[in-house]
Amino acid sequence: MHTVPPQHPQWTVAQFAEQSGIPATTLRYWDDEGLLVADRLVNGHRRYTYGHTARLQMIQMCQALGCTADEIRLILDTPDPAARARYAAEKLPEVLEKIEILRVAATVLRHVAECAHPDAASCGAWMREQLPDDARPAHRPPRRS
Amino acid sequence: MHTVPPQHPQWTVAQFAEQSGIPATTLRYWDDEGLLVADRLVNGHRRYTYGHTARLQMIQMCQALGCTADEIRLILDTPDPAARARYAAEKLPEVLEKIEILRVAATVLRHVAECAHPDAASCGAWMREQLPDDARPAHRPPRRS
DNA sequence: GCACACCTTCGAGCCGACTCGAAGTCAAGC
DNA sequence: GCTTGACTTCGAGTCGGCTCGAAGGTGTGC
Numbered sequence: 309m310h311t312v313p314p315q316h317p318q319w320t321v322a323q324f325a326e327q328s329g330i331p332a333t334t335l336r337y338w339d340d341e342g343l344l345v346a347d348r349l350v351n352g353h354r355r356y357t358y359g360h361t362a363r364l365q366m367i368q369m370c371q372a373l374g375c376t377a378d379e380i381r382l383i384l385d386t387p388d389p390a391a392r393a394r395y396a397a398e399k400l401p402e403v404l405e406k407i408e409i410l411r412v413a414a415t416v417l418r419h420v421a422e423c424a425h426p427d428a429a430s431c432g433a434w435m436r437e438q439l440p441d442d443a444r445p446a447h448r449p450p451r452r453s
Numbered sequence: 454m455h456t457v458p459p460q461h462p463q464w465t466v467a468q469f470a471e472q473s474g475i476p477a478t479t480l481r482y483w484d485d486e487g488l489l490v491a492d493r494l495v496n497g498h499r500r501y502t503y504g505h506t507a508r509l510q511m512i513q514m515c516q517a518l519g520c521t522a523d524e525i526r527l528i529l530d531t532p533d534p535a536a537r538a539r540y541a542a543e544k545l546p547e548v549l550e551k552i553e554i555l556r557v558a559a560t561v562l563r564h565v566a567e568c569a570h571p572d573a574a575s576c577g578a579w580m581r582e583q584l585p586d587d588a589r590p591a592h593r594p595p596r597r598s
Numbered sequence: 599g600c601a602c603a604c605c606t607t608c609g610a611g612c613c614g615a616c617t618c619g620a621a622g623t624c625a626a627g628c
Numbered sequence: 629g630c631t632t633g634a635c636t637t638c639g640a641g642t643c644g645g646c647t648c649g650a651a652g653g654t655g656t657g658c
Contacts, residue, residue, distance in 0.1 A: 322634070333617055336636090341615090351624060353635055369561065372554045376614070383565075396565035403562060407555045409517045414548045416514065420528075420541035467604070478647055481606090486645090496654060498605055521644070599658105606653065616642085623636065628629105 317357070321346070324356035328364055342385075343367060343377055373403055461502060466491070469501035473509055487530075488512060488522055518548060 325332040338344040339354060344363055346354035363384065370380040379395075386392045470477040483489040484499060489508055491499035508529065515525040524540075531537045 320634075331617085334615085337616060340637095351635085352637090353624085369554065369558050372551065373558050393566050396562040400559060400562045400566060403555055403559045406517065407552055407559065409514065410548055410552045410555065413514050413518050414545060414552065417541040417545045417548060421538050421545060465605080476647085479645085482646060485607095496605085497607095498654080601656105601658090603656095604654080607651090609650095610648085612647075613645090615644100618639105618641070620639095621637090624634090626632090628631085 318347070318355040319357075321354045321356070324360065328361070330364070338367070341377055343380060373399065374406070463492070463500040463502045466499045466501070469505065473506070475509070483512070486522055488525060518544065519551075 319327060321332045321335050324330075325335055328335075330338075335344065335346070335356075336354070339346050344360060344367060346356055346360070349355060366384055367380055370383060375383070383392055383395055386395075464472060466477045466480050469475075470480055473480075475483075480489065480491070480501075481499070484491045489505060489512060491501055491505070494500060511529055512525055515528060520528070528537060528540055531540075
């Protein structure tokens, strides 16, 4: 599987845009920003190869994680593996919590899709039971005046 | 559990901000935008109650789902339960896919945190195997010129 | 009755991530 | 050699979601 294609094809920005589903304008923007730097022909035209598709996947995944462009560059381009490992270790719990929230959300959506509450707020009671602690208001009484 | 507190306390915007972790400026903005509309005293000052904490949870969950303010208003305020149910049914697959992506991402992060690859792109090979189909470039060869 | 903390509105500014338009370059085909 | 179409850069605009600052109102304590 994944046999190396003959002749290492390369694509123009428009071709790569069509192939990847990312608008050409965005690809150019990412190139300018150093997020996904295209190869260049002598005339300055951009060319994309298989290596770019791999990096593109990483970028899309990082975006799904809610990373900013700066963070994506950090995790993809930091030459020091230890720094990257530290960043990954920091990010992991955030991702796990996000998964937990989304799972609760999926439950809520399934409920709303089937039961059609008279008003959405009435779901609040059981949502409160399921959300992880740090995804909801503290409920400690504020110091009253 | 959740005994109704005596006297139904209400909080000022600053108190509610401290309690919820949302900046007061943002609460005012959400009030203006109709996302989380505060009660008002006769002098115009905002007051928040337990009902607002429930709605706040919904808002935060919707934000975690990547909803825009418009969408949040739609799902929370549409009087027609059927429309809400339709929206929820549409949104559910997106959420499930997002969970899948995040789970792969968590695996990647765990890997990066432990193994510290020489360069991040070298993870690409096995990432390609695990991502759901629509979260990666199509890899169909573009029509060559 | 005055200070002071806290509240109000309103308009402007900021930030990230695009998105668009104008003007110019380049290569292939007729 | 001229058209055509796809490419280039650069600057400006858009959009969502805040965030800030100014100017003024409110209410409690001394």
